Amino acid sequence: MPADHSPVDLRVLTRRLRPERRSLVALLLVLLVAMGLPLLGPLLIGRFVDAALGGGSTHTLMRYAALFLLATLAGDGLQLLVTWLSVRLAWRVGNRLRTDLCRHALSLDLAWHGDHSPGQLIERIDGDVDALTRFSSTAVLQLAGNALLAVGTLVVATLIDWRAGLLIGLAAGVAVAILVRMRRIAVPYYDEEREVQGRLYGDLEERLGGLEDLRANGAGAWAVHRLQHHSAAWWRTARRAAVWGDGGLVGASLAFSAGSVLTLGLGVWLNRSGQLSVGSVVALFRFSQQVSDPLWQVSEQLSELQKAAAGTRRAARLFATEPTLVDGSGPRLPDGPLAVDLDAVSFGYGTGHPVVAGLDLHLTPGTSLGVVGRTGSGKTTLGRLLLRMWDTEDGAVRVGGIDLRATTAADLRRRVAVVTQEVEVFRTTVRDNLTLFGALDVSDDRLTEALDAVGLGPWRARLARGLDTELRGDELSAGEAQLLAFARVLLTDPGLVVLDEASSRLDPVTEAGLAAATARLLAGRTAVVIAHRLSTLDTVNEILVLERGRIVEHGRRDDLAADPNSHYARLVSAGLTGGVPR
Numbered sequence: 001m002p003a004d005h006s007p008v009d010l011r012v013l014t015r016r017l018r019p020e021r022r023s024l025v026a027l028l029l030v031l032l033v034a035m036g037l038p039l040l041g042p043l044l045i046g047r048f049v050d051a052a053l054g055g056g057s058t059h060t061l062m063r064y065a066a067l068f069l070l071a072t073l074a075g076d077g078l079q080l081l082v083t084w085l086s087v088r089l090a091w092r093v094g095n096r097l098r099t100d101l102c103r104h105a106l107s108l109d110l111a112w113h114g115d116h117s118p119g120q121l122i123e124r125i126d127g128d129v130d131a132l133t134r135f136s137s138t139a140v141l142q143l144a145g146n147a148l149l150a151v152g153t154l155v156v157a158t159l160i161d162w163r164a165g166l167l168i169g170l171a172a173g174v175a176v177a178i179l180v181r182m183r184r185i186a187v188p189y190y191d192e193e194r195e196v197q198g199r200l201y202g203d204l205e206e207r208l209g210g211l212e213d214l215r216a217n218g219a220g221a222w223a224v225h226r227l228q229h230h231s232a233a234w235w236r237t238a239r240r241a242a243v244w245g246d247g248g249l250v251g252a253s254l255a256f257s258a259g260s261v262l263t264l265g266l267g268v269w270l271n272r273s274g275q276l277s278v279g280s281v282v283a284l285f286r287f288s289q290q291v292s293d294p295l296w297q298v299s300e301q302l303s304e305l306q307k308a309a310a311g312t313r314r315a316a317r318l319f320a321t322e323p324t325l326v327d328g329s330g331p332r333l334p335d336g337p338l339a340v341d342l343d344a345v346s347f348g349y350g351t352g353h354p355v356v357a358g359l360d361l362h363l364t365p366g367t368s369l370g371v372v373g374r375t376g377s378g379k380t381t382l383g384r385l386l387l388r389m390w391d392t393e394d395g396a397v398r399v400g401g402i403d404l405r406a407t408t409a410a411d412l413r414r415r416v417a418v419v420t421q422e423v424e425v426f427r428t429t430v431r432d433n434l435t436l437f438g439a440l441d442v443s444d445d446r447l448t449e450a451l452d453a454v455g456l457g458p459w460r461a462r463l464a465r466g467l468d469t470e471l472r473g474d475e476l477s478a479g480e481a482q483l484l485a486f487a488r489v490l491l492t493d494p495g496l497v498v499l500d501e502a503s504s505r506l507d508p509v510t511e512a513g514l515a516a517a518t519a520r521l522l523a524g525r526t527a528v529v530i531a532h533r534l535s536t537l538d539t540v541n542e543i544l545v546l547e548r549g550r551i552v553e554h555g556r557r558d559d560l561a562a563d564p565n566s567h568y569a570r571l572v573s574a575g576l577t578g579g580v581p582r
Helices: 011-053 058-107 110-114 118-160 162-209 211-216 220-246 248-272 278-300 302-320 379-386 409-415 430-435 444-453 457-461 478-492 508-522 557-562 567-574
Strands: 340-347 356-363 368-372 394-399 416-420 496-500 526-530 542-547 550-556
Touching (some): 011 058, 011 118, 011 278, 011 302, 118 162, 162 211, 162 220, 162 248, 162 278, 162 302, 211 220, 356 379, 356 542, 356 550, 368 379, 379 496, 379 526, 416 478, 430 444, 430 478, 444 457, 444 478, 478 508, 496 508, 542 557, 550 557, 550 567
Parallel strands (some): 368 526, 368 542, 496 526
Antiparallel strands (some): 340 356, 340 394
16 A cells, blocks of 8 residues: 555645635536525425315426426526636636746756656656646545535425435435545555656657667667566556545445435435425435435546545645755856856765865956866866856856856856757747746847857848747757857856857757857857867857866866877867867
8 A cells, every 4th residue: 555645735825725715616606506506496396285285276286397397497507607717716726826836846956856757747747746636636626515415405494394304414424424534545546647648758758768779779668668567567457446446336325225214214214294294205205315426426427536635645645856056045056158167166066075176276357268178077067166057066156256046046047058959949939938038038130140149140131930930959060159159148148158068969060150150159158168179169268177077187278288198189189079089
């Protein structure tokens, strides 16, 4: 049995419902009326039967029939209104929850994201919320409405005869106890099922992302085996969830049937003793069935309730995960090119084995630094620390004279920019790709200027709809994608730019074409250029050589290149590329 028995945290929902208080109150009022109308049905049927047996006129019988039809139609109409209102409310709340979950996940550090695949995140943010939305859009109101209907039925039945009301209530209580008990047992199993689904989707995302490598190396059978493994695990957990989730239905059915039979028997005895009319017996029997109907509705929605409860629990766990990088309250980073200082910086991703150790560095504003070293020397880690993707374990990183731990993430992203070798081109317009869906509030003229400045003017002129042209990732070459990323950076006008092997995947001809755009991008800014290809460092002022996480050399590029005994000169002589000599 799953070990997780943590309670459902309803605050996940109540906090998102607060802005919808008025809509919720209006919905509840309509629901009260909609659930009250079905109580008239059995009473009108009983009156109709008594009138018919007592020789009532046709007009009287037609009046009862018309009232019954009117109550039924009005109830159905209000039920449609309740459904419409509830769906609108549920989707608003669900979308608000999705947004909050997504924002919180983005605030978590990269170590957390490294332990959770994109497929798992999709399941957490969309799959769980979708289950919750489906349930709350219809089932939750059915549960609330049917609970009101059940209570109203018991009250009216008790007014007709207290013994019959007590009998109906006893049968309903036994059924509810069975259903509640089974719900408590089944929820952890549904929680486990959602976890297995997350692992399946995460594995699928990874396999699809490496499809070309799998096919080229003949690993398709292994990928299919992994799919079968996760699918079998899903089937086993789903089976356990279904067995426990539906196991209470048999017991509840017996309780309902026994209650109806006993109520009918009691009604017949009371009628023969002259205490109840035939119409009242019919009404009580209908009430005994009517109280079971809403409880059957509850049982039919039990699986959705269990999935929603599991989704709520998992959303609460995600919200409870605290980011390790906390915004500081220090001053904003200054304008213009930024100084960079590393003071005895050491960092090892929490493993206890430093990837970089004892780094001391000072860059004056406007300096361009090339960082070189073999694979695993700590180059990318240095770039990540400058971007505060992690905090140092020892020492301090200061940009513009301010410790990055004292800054806010928003201010850091405003003044420090990065371009990596993996450029994300979104399937949306050129405008949205440049402004990141409106995160940058800039005019179309500035967008055009940025594209022209990085050399994408001819490409822009060929676009069928200009900035409104929809892009797909495969429409742009690697070089064009890099230039698009350069244009994004130009629009933010940062004081420090980190280029993390931004041209390592380009052919020499395309790389040479990027030189002018790179010079335009770095002009008037401090730059840290992490590169495998030393040819990309022809325009930098200084060189820093890393070896096993330590600085073994730092100086002006021209001076190091002219010194045959320098580490940099030996790397140039070896033609280092990709971390190995060629």
